[in-house]
Amino acid sequence: GEDVEQSLFLSVREGDSSVINCTYTDSSSTYLYWYKQEPGAGLQLLTYIFSNMDMKQDQRLTVLLNKKDKHLSLRIADTQTGDSAIYFCAESKRGSSYKLIFGSGTRLLVRP
Amino acid sequence: DTEVTQTPKHLVMGMTNKKSLKCEQHMGHRAMYWYKQKAKKPPELMFVYSYEKLSINESVPSRFSPECPNSSLLNLHLHALQPEDSALYLCASSQAEIGGYTFGSGTRLTVV
Numbered sequence: 405g406e407d408v409e410q411s412l413f414l415s416v417r418e419g420d421s422s423v424i425n426c427t428y429t430d431s432s433s434t435y436l437y438w439y440k441q442e443p444g445a446g447l448q449l450l451t452y453i454f455s456n457m458d459m460k461q462d463q464r465l466t467v468l469l470n471k472k473d474k475h476l477s478l479r480i481a482d483t484q485t486g487d488s489a490i491y492f493c494a495e496s497k498r499g500s501s502y503k504l505i506f507g508s509g510t511r512l513l514v515r516p
Numbered sequence: 517d518t519e520v521t522q523t524p525k526h527l528v529m530g531m532t533n534k535k536s537l538k539c540e541q542h543m544g545h546r547a548m549y550w551y552k553q554k555a556k557k558p559p560e561l562m563f564v565y566s567y568e569k570l571s572i573n574e575s576v577p578s579r580f581s582p583e584c585p586n587s588s589l590l591n592l593h594l595h596a597l598q599p600e601d602s603a604l605y606l607c608a609s610s611q612a613e614i615g616g617y618t619f620g621s622g623t624r625l626t627v628v
Contacts, residue, residue, distance in 0.1 A: 437616060445521075446606055446619035447559065455528065492558055504617060506558035 408507035415513045422483045424510045426476040435497040436469060437504070438478045441490045442448035450478070450491075462485055480512075488514045518543060522607050522620035529572045530628055537623045539590040539607030549588040549617065550582060551606040561605055565590060567571060 407429045416422045427437070434455050439447040453460045453467045453476075460467045466479040476493055493507045520541045529535050539548065547566050551559035564572035565584040573582075579601075581593040590607055604624050608617040 439619075444624075446522075446621040447608075447617075449616040449618070452616055474613060503564070509556075509558050 408493060408505055410489075410491075410493060410507040410510045412489075412508070413511050413513070415515060416483050417515050418483060418485055420483055422478075422480040422487070422512055422513070424478045424480075424491050424493075424512065426507050427477075428476065428493075428495050428507075430495065430497065430505075432476065432497050435496050436467075436476050437494040438467065438494070439466075439492045439494060439506075441492065443489075447492065467476050483512075483514050484512045485516060488512055518618070520607055520609055520618050520620035522605075522623050523622070524623055525592065526624050526626075528626045529594065529597065529626060531553055531599070533597075534593070534595045537592040537605055537607075537625075539592075539620055540588055541609045541618070542588055543609065543611070543618065545609035545611050545618070547610045547612070548552075548584065549608040550590070550592050551608065551619075553604040553622070555603075563592075568600065577583075594625075597625075600625050602626045 412432055421461050435452050437452040438450045440450050441447045451462050451465050453469050463480045468477045480487055490509045490511050492509045494504050496504050523538045548570040549564050550562040552562055561574050562576045563582040568584045582593040585597050604622045606622045607620045610617045
């Protein structure tokens with residue numbers, strides 16, 4: 405089935421690392437994405453990982469994929485107050501005609 | 517130009533009004549999307565256009581009518597909406613079936 409789950413809220417202190425977790429149920433997922441949404445704004449693509457990869461790093465962002473457990477995580481190093489936002493994971497499948505399935509979103513609050 | 521532009525940013529309409537939301541991109545993307553997002557919820561797919569043809573309609577009520585006049589433009593015509601249709605309407609585009617979407621900043625619609 406198509407079900408992507410995330411924890412609702414995460415609070416961290418500025419300068420610490422943040423880890424946002426996501427689980428999905430569809431093993432045929434091809435690509436997995438992380439999007440950021442600031443208040444009143446659209447969604448910004450942060451990074452994505454192909455399902456045959458275990459890890460992807462892009463500056464402060466590290467994505468880990470455990471395909472066996474269908475678990476995806478986003479680690480933000482040296483978290484800043486500007487990172488406060490809602491983070492959505494999403495999955496897509498080849499042959500699904502461009503359909504992107506979003507998780508429920510995790511609200512990240514960075515405390516000074 | 518790496519943006520998806522949506523107009524208007526805010527719209528208030530009565531239940532008997534007819535209005536249109538507009539979306540434009542000049543990245544050469546061949547797929548365009550309409551999503552609806554209620555407060556504190558993830559975006560929900562409404563329509564997908566691929567090469568200017570409607571490829572997905574997620575059982576959206578007929579009071580929402582999409583149109584793709586050319587490869588750069590996507591419209592959403594609204595007629596006889598209900599207050600529960602109030603939401604953030606997001607447009608997105610992508611180059612291929614698999615890959616990140618680029619989202620616009622959305623139109624915040626209020627139906628009174």
